[in-house]
Amino acid sequence: MTQFRVGIVGARGHTGGELIRLLAGHPDFELAFVTSRERAGRALADHIPGYVGDLAYTSPAYDTLPELGADAVVLALPNGKAGHIVQQFDAAGTDAVLLDLSADFRFDDGWYYGLPELTRTTYAGQRRISNPGCYATAMQLVIAPMRDVLNGPVQCFGVSGYSGAGTSPSDRNDVELLRDNLMPYALTGHVHEREVSHHLGHPVEFMPHVAPHFRGLTITANLHLTEAFGREAVLARYQRRYADEPLVQVQEAAPWVSRIAGRHHVAIGGFSLSEDGRRLVVVATLDNLLKGAATQALQNLNLAFGLEEWTGIPMEAM
Numbered sequence: 306m307t308q309f310r311v312g313i314v315g316a317r318g319h320t321g322g323e324l325i326r327l328l329a330g331h332p333d334f335e336l337a338f339v340t341s342r343e344r345a346g347r348a349l350a351d352h353i354p355g356y357v358g359d360l361a362y363t364s365p366a367y368d369t370l371p372e373l374g375a376d377a378v379v380l381a382l383p384n385g386k387a388g389h390i391v392q393q394f395d396a397a398g399t400d401a402v403l404l405d406l407s408a409d410f411r412f413d414d415g416w417y418y419g420l421p422e423l424t425r426t427t428y429a430g431q432r433r434i435s436n437p438g439c440y441a442t443a444m445q446l447v448i449a450p451m452r453d454v455l456n457g458p459v460q461c462f463g464v465s466g467y468s469g470a471g472t473s474p475s476d477r478n479d480v481e482l483l484r485d486n487l488m489p490y491a492l493t494g495h496v497h498e499r500e501v502s503h504h505l506g507h508p509v510e511f512m513p514h515v516a517p518h519f520r521g522l523t524i525t526a527n528l529h530l531t532e533a534f535g536r537e538a539v540l541a542r543y544q545r546r547y548a549d550e551p552l553v554q555v556q557e558a559a560p561w562v563s564r565i566a567g568r569h570h571v572a573i574g575g576f577s578l579s580e581d582g583r584r585l586v587v588v589a590t591l592d593n594l595l596k597g598a599a600t601q602a603l604q605n606l607n608l609a610f611g612l613e614e615w616t617g618i619p620m621e622a623m
């Protein structure tokens with residue numbers, strides 16, 4: 306059976322590690338190369354628990370990446386780094402699929418914005434795919450079922466584990482500063498606020514925080530509505546909308562972030578209405594490294610290669 310060859314650029318990060326595990330276990334993909342300047346020459350097996358292959362990290366010059374012959378290349382670099390690499394592939398004229406995990410192309414209409422549950426019907430064979438932000442995934446999935454009855458901006462209070470802040474040292478991944486703490490940051494104008502407002506076509510006001518746990522995020526969304534709703538009608542809307550979506554689980558109770566770590570889906574629940582039925586609060590949780598990054602990337606790669614969208618996603622971990 307043909308296996309499509311996938312390279313990962315910037316694979317030392319938390320999302321790169323998750324992608325290595327998912328791709329190594331995928332029936333139709335194989336790892337073509339895995340880059341890290343810092344780990345060049347070292348075996349993946351020494352760094353990735355559960356990985357049993359014999360591949361080692363390499364550090365090719367980014368200009369030479371198109372020559373490595375991968376069918377798809379995932380860019381898992383910090384924001385602002387993808388453009389140069391994309392130019393190399395454009396110039397080489399290869400047919401490779403490029404999937405970018407950063408925010409660099411999320412506002413570029415020439416790229417497919419891959420939030421499959423909301424955008425898969427717009428996929429038209431693009432070879433350039435932008436993976437949504439982690440909070441942005443949770444916010445869009447929690448708001449979308451009520452999109453047609455929103456009255457004014459939606460407010461979203463978000464709390465993420467510190468793996469969301471990447472591996473470059475900062476206050477937001479400093480375990481000493483985070484101890485017993487909840488750290489607010491980017492309280493207006495966060496890129497995911499713009500991303501969600503842009504892709505939903507509706508203003509969202511987002512207030513992010515980072516907490517001492519490692520992985521998993523929670524969004525509490527406050528939705529003002531144009532008409533009064535009862536709880537059953539709201540629940541029915543969410544259940545109908547996501548009935549055929551294995552990676553979106555609608556539940557009555559508000560989901561807890563402690564229960565989503567290591568899972569591949571989004572959990573949505575809570576559904577609390579004000580007395581007049583015109584204000585709804587809903588909670589969504591997801592693992593920022595999985596549905597917020599690597600799992601969603603795999604859904605998008607599956608789509609790009611004509612595979613069933615959930616291939617290689619361990620459903621027992623849902």
Ligand SMILES: NC(=O)C1=CN([C@@H]2O[C@H](COP(=O)(O)OP(=O)(O)OC[C@H]3O[C@@H](n4cnc5c(N)ncnc54)[C@H](OP(=O)(O)O)[C@@H]3O)[C@@H](O)[C@H]2O)C=CC1
Nearest residue numbers: 315316317318319320341342343381406407469471472593
């Ligand atoms: N963490 C998360 O929860 C999520 C992250 N993302 C996005 O995914 C991408 C990867 O994030 P994450 O896995 O957290 O990893 P990091 O941001 O910690 O870094 C990933 C890789 O980037 C390389 N790198 C670091 N600095 C530079 C630099 N200045 N120039 C070139 N390469 C550099 C490192 O490799 P080397 O060994 O070569 O230094 C490392 O392998 C980011 O764009 C992030 O915004 C998206 C959704 C969720």
Ligand SMILES: CC(=O)N[C@@H](CCC(=O)OP(=O)(O)O)C(=O)O
Nearest residue numbers: 406407408438439465469470515
């Ligand atoms: C806790 C924390 O710092 N989280 C990151 C979100 C990670 C992510 O999805 O970032 P990109 O949009 O850059 O891909 C942040 O707020 O920037």
